[in-house]
Amino acid sequence: MKKNLSLITGGAFILFLFTFNATAQEWKNVNPKMNHVLADTTFLRATEITLEPGEKSDMHTHPAHFFYALTSGKLMIHYQDGKEESFVLEPGMAGVSAPERPHITENAGPVAVKFLLVELKEHPYVAAKNKKK
Template sequence: MKRNLSIALGRIFILFLLSFGVKAQEWKNVNPKMNHVLADTTFLRATEVILQPGEKSDMHTHPAHFFYALTDGKLTVHYKDGKNESFDLKPGASGVSAPERPHVTENTGATTVRFLLVELKEHPYQESKNKKK
């Protein structure tokens, strides 16, 4: 059960990085004040993400990634397709996720949320080619 929660949390954080439109926006460019890039190579980017209470990201996507919660907190991920997911974070919670679809991440708690996000650049988000027209 703890593993399933970690996987779900990972997917939420990925969605946190999705973008508007056909092209996905990189998290580091969409909300630069919310992140501190720790490492950026040809194959990965490690970022410390910081969201203040009530703060929301812009719409973005994520490549496949790993996350590690550094603080307690509450996040809600609002997907472009209208679905929402909420998460209660605890320090040490972690997860791995496939590339995430467009979303906005919101700190819905009363405390600052901090987590480590490691994105795998070789596995980017790609919009489905089977979209309805």
């Protein structure tokens, strides 16, 4: 009986860790004060994002997505693997991206940056598995 209780408790803890890890990386959960969710359905989430000057997000991922710049500004993307990218946005700029690996988004400019992010839930980020030789 005691062994079964330990297995059930351990299994529940492992399930919690997997669930926590999966949801903790979602942008809307990681940085809720930066987000204004406009629509959230089973297949997409549309969010208006606002990053104040110098503000950084926590580490997160994105499913495949579309973005539309609402203001001008400069963003720095700091990837977990150490690579970085810089984006200068102008109102009306738009783009489409495959699922995005873990990263931190930073407003590297002197003014607030606003953009629309439409995430396609059916195309989530999936970490690459290590290949054995």
